[in-house]
Amino acid sequence: MIxxxxxxxxxxxxxxxxxxxxxxxxxxxTPEVLLDLEHFGLLPDETINAYLGKIKRNPExxxxxxxxxxxxxxTALEQEQEELRKDFPIPLFERPIEKKDMxxxxxxxxxxxxxxxxxxIIAQLIDLNLLGNKEIAEIPKQxxxxxxxxxxxxxxxFYWTIGYRDSTSGQRERVSTIRFRRLPMWTEKExxxxxxxxxxxxxxxxxx
Amino acid sequence: xxxxxxxxxxxxxxxxVFGPGFGECILIHLGNKEWLVVDSCLDPEHxxxxxxxxxxxxxxxxxxxxKYILATHWHDDHIRGLSRIVEVCKxxxxxxxxxxxxxEFTTLVDxxxxxxxxxxxxxxxxxxxxxxxxxxxxKKSIKLASGDRxxxxxxxxxxxxxxxxxxxxxxxxxxxxxxxxxxxxLPEAKTTKxxxxxxxxxxxxxxxxxxxxxxxxxxxxxxxxxxxxxxxxMNIIASQTRPAIxxxxxxxxxxxxxxxxxxxxxxxxxxxxxxxVLTPFTHGNVxxxxxxxxxxxxxxxxxxxxxxxxxxxxxxxxxRNSTVERTIRESGIxxxxxxxxxxxxxxxxxxxxxxYTWHVDLDGQATNIENLI
Numbered sequence: 001m002i003x004x005x006x007x008x009x010x011x012x013x014x015x016x017x018x019x020x021x022x023x024x025x026x027x028x029x030t031p032e033v034l035l036d037l038e039h040f041g042l043l044p045d046e047t048i049n050a051y052l053g054k055i056k057r058n059p060e061x062x063x064x065x066x067x068x069x070x071x072x073x074x075t076a077l078e079q080e081q082e083e084l085r086k087d088f089p090i091p092l093f094e095r096p097i098e099k100k101d102m103x104x105x106x107x108x109x110x111x112x113x114x115x116x117x118x119x120x121i122i123a124q125l126i127d128l129n130l131l132g133n134k135e136i137a138e139i140p141k142q143x144x145x146x147x148x149x150x151x152x153x154x155x156x157x158f159y160w161t162i163g164y165r166d167s168t169s170g171q172r173e174r175v176s177t178i179r180f181r182r183l184p185m186w187t188e189k190e191x192x193x194x195x196x197x198x199x200x201x202x203x204x205x206x207x208x
Numbered sequence: 209x210x211x212x213x214x215x216x217x218x219x220x221x222x223x224x225v226f227g228p229g230f231g232e233c234i235l236i237h238l239g240n241k242e243w244l245v246v247d248s249c250l251d252p253e254h255x256x257x258x259x260x261x262x263x264x265x266x267x268x269x270x271x272x273x274x275k276y277i278l279a280t281h282w283h284d285d286h287i288r289g290l291s292r293i294v295e296v297c298k299x300x301x302x303x304x305x306x307x308x309x310x311x312e313f314t315t316l317v318d319x320x321x322x323x324x325x326x327x328x329x330x331x332x333x334x335x336x337x338x339x340x341x342x343x344x345x346x347k348k349s350i351k352l353a354s355g356d357r358x359x360x361x362x363x364x365x366x367x368x369x370x371x372x373x374x375x376x377x378x379x380x381x382x383x384x385x386x387x388x389x390x391x392x393x394l395p396e397a398k399t400t401k402x403x404x405x406x407x408x409x410x411x412x413x414x415x416x417x418x419x420x421x422x423x424x425x426x427x428x429x430x431x432x433x434x435x436x437x438x439x440x441x442m443n444i445i446a447s448q449t450r451p452a453i454x455x456x457x458x459x460x461x462x463x464x465x466x467x468x469x470x471x472x473x474x475x476x477x478x479x480x481x482x483x484x485v486l487t488p489f490t491h492g493n494v495x496x497x498x499x500x501x502x503x504x505x506x507x508x509x510x511x512x513x514x515x516x517x518x519x520x521x522x523x524x525x526x527x528r529n530s531t532v533e534r535t536i537r538e539s540g541i542x543x544x545x546x547x548x549x550x551x552x553x554x555x556x557x558x559x560x561x562x563x564y565t566w567h568v569d570l571d572g573q574a575t576n577i578e579n580l581i
Contacts, residue, residue, distance in 0.1 A: 106529065106531060106532050107528060107529075107532045112402075112403045114491065114492040115492050115493075122492040122493050124492075125543075127526070130526065133526060133545075134230075134545070134546055134548075135525055135526075135543050135544065135545050135546075136490070136492060136493065136522075136543070136544045136545070136546070137541055137542065137543050137544075138493060138541065138542040138544075139541050140539075140540045140541070142540075143539055143540070143541060151400070153400075153402065154402070154405055155402030155403040155404070155405050156400075156402060157402075157403060160541075162531075162532050162535045162536070174531065174534075174535055175535075176535050176536075176538075176539045176541075183400055183401040183402070184400075184401060185397070185398050185399060185400055185401070186395040186396065186397050186398065186399055186400075186401060187397060187398075188397045190319070190395075191319070191394075191395060191396070191397055194315055194318045194319035194322070194395075195315050197315075197318045197322075198311060198312075198313075198314040198315025198316070198317065198318040198319070199311050199314070199315065201314040201317070201318060201338060201339065201343070202310070202311040202313075202314040202315075204343055205314075205338060205342060205343060205350060206347065206348065206349035206350065207309040207349065207350050207352055208349040208350060208351050208352060
């Protein structure tokens with residue numbers, strides 16, 4: 001989301017697949033005009049550049065308020081907003097993008113627990129990089145996060161990933177992560193459905 | 209495959225045992241182009257059930273030649289690809305343990321195959337067999353195997369090729385235990401979903417006795433011995449109603465595990481001179497047979513005619529890029545890999561010739577157990 005401000009805020013949201021169809025829509029709750037461009041598939045900068053390109057090709061949309069209004073369904077714009085349009089390109093301030101750690105996966109397995117011993121677990125792994133390759137792993141318990149301990153039981157499913165984590169500060173570290181899958185609980189409805197369906201199957205088959 | 213691709217003659221009995229390290233499948237030519245499939249596993253190269261690949265290799269159409277398909281039990285290593293065989297061989301009779309002819313079992317199959325989202329379990333294979341294959345066959349019944357039950361007989365005009373197929377297990381007592389096991393496995397509301405677990409001991413298991421002319425074959429499946437005279441091998445040995453004939457070929461039970469052995473199997477159920485075969489098994493950090501098992505088996509057979517389809521061992525894990533290898537080492541996690549290699553032991557004999565003489569062919573990693581002791 002990109003905001004353009006004078007006294008009031010103009011928020012631009014990506015919304016529509018065709019730039020020609022973008023519209024300015026008044027937000028009823030705040031004196032905010034939304035350029036609703038969701039689903040546009042463009043990054044904010046691209047959206048703005050496309051918009052500016054449109055203005056360049058069709059200068060009347062900034063010079064003729066009426067034309068702009070009728071063409072782009074501007075409603076209830078304040079005087080300041082009118083001024084704002086005339087002064088395009090307006091100063092736009094990007095909201096700070098929240099930076100996150102990046103993870104580069106080198107190897108991934110799906111596993112399920114076969115045995116739980118005092119110090120380790122025995123699990124069958126399916127290599128998700130080389131599909132179909134099955135391996136057995138003896139995993140020390142200290143490799144399992146304490147938050148996953150309540151999920152540890154025979155038959156429990158987990159993912160083991162090895163890769164590089166690049167932190168926002170630019171630091172790279174090599175990591176091995178085991179995450180247990182938080183599978184849903186059986187519901188009464190599912191059990192009832194399985195019972196009905198199983199009994200139906202039993203009756204429909206001919207047993208000798 | 210390195211074996212000759214000539215199909216058996218009509219009067220030739222063939223027992224082909226496939227076991228690629230994890231998995232077991234037996235294919236038997238009963239004579240006159242009639243075949244029986246006991247369990248299934250996948251060929252490591254083609255990822256297709258062994259019987260379909262092998263019969264095609266011999267120039268035989270499985271669709272018309274496989275008459276019977278038996279699931280001895282539900283463990284993953286005995287059932288992979290069985291639904292595919294049932295799908296192809298639409299006219300084949302399907303046989304399974306009497307413990308499965310209960311609504312608790314069909315409920316279990318439905319629950320775990322539809323509602324858990326976790327793939328790769330033998331229970332799904334059963335779901336495909338029951339729901340997608342057998343349910344669509346009009347008026348085709350599922351034969352339930354139990355202790356001392358004659359399942360099928362042939363009326364071949366040649367007495368040497370007349371066959372009868374008997375199930376020797378599960379006993380009534382074992383079957384009741386199996387139903388309790390199944391009921392215990394039914395999920396309860398507000399419990400976390402898990403992958404379908406393997407159940408031990410295996411009370412559902414079907415042991416077969418196949419009599420062709422004057423010879424008999426004993427297929428031990430994974431039947432265990434629990435020291436209870438009402439179930440397991442003790443029950444079979446003590447039975448007064450099973451056919452008294454002694455077998456000249458034994459598929460050793462449960463991959464040679466000591467928990468599936470009983471001294472009287474070797475003396476009461478087997479002929480003085482017999483051939484034996486077993487398949488290896490790996491699960492978790494366990495593999496079978498161990499060298500001590502092979503020595504025990506050799507001592508019990510008293511012959512040098514015991515074969516194994518593949519080598520019972522782990523193999524080195526795949527070599528990955530150095531960063532991944534280093535991280536695995538540093539994490540202290542130990543990786544092992546199944547020895548998933550092709551292995552096939554083939555026995556053939558002329559049912560009309562006396563004395564009965566097995567001709568043994570080995571392919572892939574198959575070998576005589578003498579070579580492993």
